Amino acid sequence: MGEIVLLDIIGGWFVPGLGYFRRRRYFRAFILFIVIEGTFFIGLCLKGSVAPPMIDASGGGIISMLSFIIQLGNGLVSMASLTSVLWARHLLSANMMPGSLIVFLSGKQTDAMYELGGFYLLVSGAMNYFVVTNFYDRYKAGRDGRSIIEHQAEQGSKR
Amino acid sequence: MTMGILNTVSLLYLSFIVAFILGMNDHDKPRGVVAATVRRWLKLLVALVVIGIVVRILSHV
Numbered sequence: 315m316g317e318i319v320l321l322d323i324i325g326g327w328f329v330p331g332l333g334y335f336r337r338r339r340y341f342r343a344f345i346l347f348i349v350i351e352g353t354f355f356i357g358l359c360l361k362g363s364v365a366p367p368m369i370d371a372s373g374g375g376i377i378s379m380l381s382f383i384i385q386l387g388n389g390l391v392s393m394a395s396l397t398s399v400l401w402a403r404h405l406l407s408a409n410m411m412p413g414s415l416i417v418f419l420s421g422k423q424t425d426a427m428y429e430l431g432g433f434y435l436l437v438s439g440a441m442n443y444f445v446v447t448n449f450y451d452r453y454k455a456g457r458d459g460r461s462i463i464e465h466q467a468e469q470g471s472k473r
Numbered sequence: 474m475t476m477g478i479l480n481t482v483s484l485l486y487l488s489f490i491v492a493f494i495l496g497m498n499d500h501d502k503p504r505g506v507v508a509a510t511v512r513r514w515l516k517l518l519v520a521l522v523v524i525g526i527v528v529r530i531l532s533h534v
Contacts, residue, residue: 342497345497346494346497349490349493349494350494353487353490356486426476427476427479430479430480430483433483433487434483434487437487437490437491441490441491441494444494444495444498445494445497445498448498460501461498461499461500461501462499463499463500463505464500464501
């Protein structure tokens with residue numbers, strides 16, 4: 315039970331809370347899923363999207379690249395949004411209209427709320443990175459899923 | 474909804490989400506999560522308001 319399975323880590327990155335779900339911590343998994351995916355959904359409603367980074371010779375591309383990496387923290391839906399952006403561009407360049415789901419997932423870069431929506435996606439991705447790394451911390455070295463604070467308190471009481 | 478209200482609501486919501494997730498990471502029991510979340514959220518809001526005031530002042534200098 316205390317061993318970390320790679321599937322938990324990768325799965326937790328793809329679907330927030332999946333690692334806890336597999337460890338039968340359903341309530342924690344459910345809360346994390348709702349909060350992280352809910353934030354991502356609000357970002358999409360604000361016309362945000364996971365856009366590929368812009369390569370800027372002046373160095374401005376660094377922020378864009380960092381934002382892109384953090385936005386990918388939400389795994390599956392982040393990749394769905396990124397794929398939709400690329401697919402929508404491809405379709406529009408061929409004078410074809412993308413479907414409603416692709417339009418929703420690919421956002422609208424010219425919209426006034428695009429940057430704010432992108433920020434929601436950024437926070438969502440960053441929070442999932444934190445959750446996945448915390449999951450690793452909780453299950454490494456025989457901690458058996460306890461938080462670091464509680465683990466340290468237990469170690470202190472044993473001494 | 475005007476952009477100002479939307480930005481303010483986003484500030485409150487996103488700072489809460491950050492505080493809540495970090496609180497859940499740190500604690501197992503609901504009482505610990507709530508206490509850590511409220512403490513972190515208030516600190517974060519105060520820090521953000523201070524940053525906002527500094528930016529506001531500097532933009533008028």
